[in-house]
Amino acid sequence: MIFKVKGYRSAALHCGVKRNPLKKDLALIYSEIPAIASGVFTKNNVKAAPVLLSMKNIKKGLINAIVVNSGNANACTGKQGMKDALSMAEKAAFMTASNKNEVIVCSTGVIGIKMPIDKILDGIETLSYFLREDGLFGAAEAIMTTDTAKKIACLNFKTGGKDCSIFGMTKGSGMIHPNMATMLCFILTDVSISKKMLDRAFKELNELTFNSITVDGDTSTNDTAVILANGMAGNKPITAYGKDYKIFYNTLEKVMLSLAKKIVKDGEGATKFIEVRVLNAKTQKEALKCAKSIAGSSLFKTAIYGGDPNWGRILSAVGNSGVTFKEEKVDISFDKMPIVKKGVEIKFNEKKAHNILMQKEVLVIVNLNYGKESASAYTCDLTEGYIKINAHYRT
Amino acid sequence: MIFKVKGYRSAALHCGVKRNPLKKDLALIYSEIPAIASGVFTKNNVKAAPVLLSMKNIKKGLINAIVVNSGNANACTGKQGMKDALSMAEKAAFMTASNKNEVIVCSTGVIGIKMPIDKILDGIETLSYFLREDGLFGAAEAIMTTDTAKKIACLNFKTGGKDCSIFGMTKGSGMIHPNMATMLCFILTDVSISKKMLDRAFKELNELTFNSITVDGDTSTNDTAVILANGMAGNKPITAYGKDYKIFYNTLEKVMLSLAKKIVKDGEGATKFIEVRVLNAKTQKEALKCAKSIAGSSLFKTAIYGGDPNWGRILSAVGNSGVTFKEEKVDISFDKMPIVKKGVEIKFNEKKAHNILMQKEVLVIVNLNYGKESASAYTCDLTEGYIKINAHYRT
Structure with missing residues (x-):
């Protein structure tokens, strides 16, 4: 072309x-x-x-x-x-x-x-x-x-x-x-x-x-x-x-x-593309801030790399973002699979969740249920490849 | 005992x-x-x-x-x-x-x-x-x-x-x-x-x-x-x-x-202890902020892991820290070995610098030459080990 x-x-x-x-x-x-x-x-x-x-x-x-x-x-x-x-x-x-x-x-x-x-x-x-x-x-x-x-x-x-x-x-x-x-x-x-x-x-x-x-x-x-x-x-x-x-x-x-x-898809050492979509934040700015806080967490990114449905790291990143929310209102899902309702884990099939996270493209949805504004941030997983590329970039 | x-x-x-x-x-x-x-x-x-x-x-x-x-x-x-x-x-x-x-x-x-x-x-x-x-x-x-x-x-x-x-x-x-x-x-x-x-x-x-x-x-x-x-x-x-x-x-x-x-020495996957010492900042708060910005940079941490004297990543992290400084005044040294004077690289022995960085404990000194206050931040290198530990922590 x-x-x-x-x-x-x-x-x-x-x-x-x-x-x-x-x-x-x-x-x-x-x-x-x-x-x-x-x-x-x-x-x-x-x-x-x-x-x-x-x-x-x-x-x-x-x-x-x-x-x-x-x-x-x-x-x-x-x-x-x-x-x-x-x-x-x-x-x-x-x-x-x-x-x-x-x-x-x-x-x-x-x-x-x-x-x-x-x-x-x-x-x-x-x-x-x-x-x-x-x-x-x-x-x-x-x-x-x-x-x-x-x-x-x-x-x-x-x-x-x-x-x-x-x-x-x-x-x-x-x-x-x-x-x-x-x-x-x-x-x-x-x-x-x-x-x-x-x-x-x-x-x-x-x-x-x-x-x-x-x-x-x-x-x-x-x-x-x-x-x-x-x-x-x-x-x-x-x-x-x-x-x-x-x-x-x-x-x-x-x-x-x-x-x-x-x-993002070509992120150093990346094996996956991740969209973090934050729904119903107080303002669009807060939605974006929250999505970026999650997308920027090394622990979140390594968990997704391993296909580990470690949603606690997601909620922890929400807490670090500085946006207004109530922990007891937050829902989290991986793609269409609900994992957390009102701030606590619901019964979910671990194996199925793992399989969803092992796909090439992963969608994480965090519904703050606090306001009406939404935004997405985009990132990749953090892998051994990132380390290899950057440990000796200059030499 | x-x-x-x-x-x-x-x-x-x-x-x-x-x-x-x-x-x-x-x-x-x-x-x-x-x-x-x-x-x-x-x-x-x-x-x-x-x-x-x-x-x-x-x-x-x-x-x-x-x-x-x-x-x-x-x-x-x-x-x-x-x-x-x-x-x-x-x-x-x-x-x-x-x-x-x-x-x-x-x-x-x-x-x-x-x-x-x-x-x-x-x-x-x-x-x-x-x-x-x-x-x-x-x-x-x-x-x-x-x-x-x-x-x-x-x-x-x-x-x-x-x-x-x-x-x-x-x-x-x-x-x-x-x-x-x-x-x-x-x-x-x-x-x-x-x-x-x-x-x-x-x-x-x-x-x-x-x-x-x-x-x-x-x-x-x-x-x-x-x-x-x-x-x-x-x-x-x-x-x-x-x-x-x-x-x-x-x-x-x-x-x-x-x-x-x-x-820090027991940081997940760490092979090295790193002290980042910032000298002569405007205030002690800024010295600490600057030291933390460097210590928190994934690229800095991977470079030290590889023993790569990639000082540009250090100056870049200073720039990201939000502290007051003048690029053309900054000196950087690894332990006692000067690498940068007044914001530009001086001739240094790459092999010797590599050897200094490959020690178990690394001291990075950034002299802002701007004020009179100093502070240190402490971190470890970022390695494949961190990824391994965190990709499957829960499962």
């Missing part, structure tokens, strides 16, 4: 940041005209140089190119790190005839190591000659680090009588925790939309998708999610709430949720 | 909560006269029945007996759970001729399972006939769950010309995270001290010891740490700050820190 979005070109290659010459480590994405852009960035107070630069550049609202490397995060690299990020932006701008302030620069990989900047600058030059409409698939590969699979999502929709597309790619499988999830994400759309409405949709959806996932509770220094909208679909610009906005919003939600789930 | 503190008697046995008949699961501790008592309890909003009962009983300030079982936490057990906790208190009070409101009840083990209360009540009766001055060693054994070793500490000191003792026992190795650490702890002293001064010392030291450790970030439903002071050493009562208070305080600190470190 070939993924194309009107007006975007891309290319990727191995330039030598990663050791394995078969692995791509640099990508360039280019919009034929500067695109309206919106972005969200890590809340970690230690921000990598490319994050600081991209935050600055996106403020004006127009982005023409994205340059991204994997294998080195250019984080905790001092003044030299900022110089290197600027060089990447300048080189990408020069080679694509863009304004150097209209470039997003992203890096992902090991923290604290100086960038092999010459290799990257040479790579950007080469890539600029190979920009293609069907190059997005390669770019999705070039941003991978410990990811075991490319993560992309693409949907088409009609608005104002015009065919539009949203394409998204993301990377991330460790250092994944809300605010925002540790990851890079690039979403490209040809829809015509105002900066204001794009910001609203993207920030709101970010809370419900990428900020609702967790792998290991660590927030990285390099999180960046950016959306570009170049308007080349030719629809009447979306400038307010209404039918067109809604269609766009709903499609974007599907793309972002799909990408967020792909990160 | 025999541990005795004047006026305390204790006994322990296997009553049948744990499956393995060789493992003790019930202990009774008794003071010949009601002791001044102070306690700290879990901050989890889901509190086990015995915690709720003990919190209530300790308020009046006098405790005569402690009854504690392992194998079942009596948490998330509804109204029946509270009935069972009350039965345990009443039985212990009756058999030791104590006031039933002057009993501490503790349970630790699996959450959500009904207590085998008949076995426990029979056990309490038996124990009451075997209370001995040298029975504390057995009690330390009876409170173990996934612990691989008994955890006790005992120190003698002189105050007001009298010989005094402080004996402490603790349990805990998983679900360990500040506020307070997931654990039970009983400290017995024969010193004479007012309730006010005992509270001050115990709560302050709790912050610097048990609340400065983390194993897995999960706070349990059953945390309880209690100190009894029965005054049988015969010293002039300590009722204010001064030399005698200071001697007592310093000795108690040593006992509590020793117990806290023992919990």
Whole structure:
């Protein structure tokens, strides 16, 4: 399958940041005209140089190119790190005839190591000659680090009588925790939309998708999610709430949720995808907080790994979440199988519960029976694989 | 070695909560006269029945007996759970001729399972006939769950010309995270001290010891740490700050820190003890917060397991801690080996750094160079062993 979005070109290659010459480590994405852009960035107070630069550049609202490397995060690299990020932006701008302030620069990989900047600058030059409409698939590969699979999502929709597309790619499988999830994400759309409405949709959806996932509770220094909208679909610009906005919003939600789930499914060492759905909390914010508290518990995640219906760990995590609830009102079920009613265990078939938890996708439902708002958080199980991957990542 | 503190008697046995008949699961501790008592309890909003009962009983300030079982936490057990906790208190009070409101009840083990209360009540009766001055060693054994070793500490000191003792026992190795650490702890002293001064010392030291450790970030439903002071050493009562208070305080600190470190060293699956020392933070509170943020990072803990000098994960955790600092001022060293100066890596011998990290005890020093306050947090590495222990704990 070939993924194309009107007006975007891309290319990727191995330039030598990663050791394995078969692995791509640099990508360039280019919009034929500067695109309206919106972005969200890590809340970690230690921000990598490319994050600081991209935050600055996106403020004006127009982005023409994205340059991204994997294998080195250019984080905790001092003044030299900022110089290197600027060089990447300048080189990408020069080679694509863009304004150097209209470039997003992203890096992902090991923290604290100086960038092999010459290799990257040479790579950007080469890539600029190979920009293609069907190059997005390669770019999705070039941003991978410990990811075991490319993560992309693409949907088409009609608005104002015009065919539009949203394409998204993301990377991330460790250092994944809300605010925002540790990851890079690039979403490209040809829809015509105002900066204001794009910001609203993207920030709101970010809370419900990428900020609702967790792998290991660590927030990285390099999180960046950016959306570009170049308007080349030719629809009447979306400038307010209404039918067109809604269609766009709903499609974007599907793309972002799909990408967020792909990160969790590829969580380091994960064998299972887990959705924690909290029903009937006092507010939606509390529902999400509660779901995240459960999804973030190491003990919960290891229990699910072992297929152990250890619901006490779930109720304990609810208690740690700080949300308002009454223990004697809480119901818990695994998928459609009730386990706890009004805060106490009901008779259930242990073997059947174990079998439900041993499926590839596990749904845990916690009904607080306290208010009317609901939300989901997404996570994976915690396994020996996570330890193996992270004990020797650098060496 | 025999541990005795004047006026305390204790006994322990296997009553049948744990499956393995060789493992003790019930202990009774008794003071010949009601002791001044102070306690700290879990901050989890889901509190086990015995915690709720003990919190209530300790308020009046006098405790005569402690009854504690392992194998079942009596948490998330509804109204029946509270009935069972009350039965345990009443039985212990009756058999030791104590006031039933002057009993501490503790349970630790699996959450959500009904207590085998008949076995426990029979056990309490038996124990009451075997209370001995040298029975504390057995009690330390009876409170173990996934612990691989008994955890006790005992120190003698002189105050007001009298010989005094402080004996402490603790349990805990998983679900360990500040506020307070997931654990039970009983400290017995024969010193004479007012309730006010005992509270001050115990709560302050709790912050610097048990609340400065983390194993897995999960706070349990059953945390309880209690100190009894029965005054049988015969010293002039300590009722204010001064030399005698200071001697007592310093000795108690040593006992509590020793117990806290023992919990971390026995952390589930741990192969190493790690001290994270943060120097020169703006306030002591921020120093502790920063140290805890690093100590709580799964990625940091797995890196130390692998002996990987991945300092970027340390700086990233500083950034996530929310404390005030400047990245370009931070120095990091492993023991005496400098790794980072002013926020950037300096040349260091990778092999030597690896060897330092592969020792049984690892000291990580983070100098923020921002203020003048320092603090330490204590943790262990995160290994495949943690996963194995927790994936099938219940089944």
